[in-house]
Amino acid sequence: MAVMLPSLPLILFNPSSTIGQNLQAPMALTATGSASIDLTIASSDPSSVLVSMDPKAAGQGSTTVRLPPYTQKNVYLQALAASGSATITLSASGYTPTKILVNLYPSSFVFDRTVASTVKTQPLSFNVVPIAMVPNSGITFDGLSLRGGATPVNVALANSQPAVGILKPTTVTLNPGDSQASVTFTPTAAGNTVLTITQPSGFVNASPPAQFVVVVN
Numbered sequence: 001m002a003v004m005l006p007s008l009p010l011i012l013f014n015p016s017s018t019i020g021q022n023l024q025a026p027m028a029l030t031a032t033g034s035a036s037i038d039l040t041i042a043s044s045d046p047s048s049v050l051v052s053m054d055p056k057a058a059g060q061g062s063t064t065v066r067l068p069p070y071t072q073k074n075v076y077l078q079a080l081a082a083s084g085s086a087t088i089t090l091s092a093s094g095y096t097p098t099k100i101l102v103n104l105y106p107s108s109f110v111f112d113r114t115v116a117s118t119v120k121t122q123p124l125s126f127n128v129v130p131i132a133m134v135p136n137s138g139i140t141f142d143g144l145s146l147r148g149g150a151t152p153v154n155v156a157l158a159n160s161q162p163a164v165g166i167l168k169p170t171t172v173t174l175n176p177g178d179s180q181a182s183v184t185f186t187p188t189a190a191g192n193t194v195l196t197i198t199q200p201s202g203f204v205n206a207s208p209p210a211q212f213v214v215v216v217n
Contacts, residue, residue, distance in 0.1 A: 027075050048084055050147075058078070084104050110131055111127070132144060148176045155197060
């Protein structure tokens with residue numbers, strides 16, 4: 001006679017189903033039962049997706065963490081591949097496992113805005129962020145960071161009209177666990193300029209293109 005096991009006493013927050021290559025997505029875990037549970041988090045394909053409890057460290061095919069009641073911990077799902085999928089299984093003794101399908105896509109860097117206006121006395125601060133991108137669709141997913149264990153990534157920026165303002169820095173570096181890099185544009189004259197990104201190795205051109213139009217009045 002089959003025995004039906006209870007569901008995991010667990011709340012999942014942001015169980016991401018889409019991650020870009022060499023990026024990672026956080027998933028918050030909270031145990032809701034009256035006792036601690038030893039939760040195992042495993043990837044069906046460690047060549048595509050790893051799991052880590054540390055956003056700066058390379059993950060493994062599986063990891064086990066003790067969750068005290070109503071205590072939140074984050075696990076990071078790290079994508080190694082730019083296509084395909086993997087299943088993440090959360091399991092604990094005496095409970096029915098929970099499964100999450102993770103889809104994998106190419107990654108790109110973009111600005112966190114596409115247009116802004118300012119005046120000569122007002123510098124602009126903004127960020128370069130990583131995204132996952134569904135090819136040939138224009139659909140993107142943010143809220144990601146450079147995966148733990150990855151090599152730091154240098155992203156080159158360009159300013160089409162240097163006479164209109166100064167862009168600093170012109171290269172930003174994202175380290176493992178970073179979800180953004182800060183940039184400042186300081187206006188020097190009225191006019192328009194277009195800021196662009198050169199994608200580093202292993203990242204693809206964004207669609208629509210990664211550009212930021214600045215209008216200085």
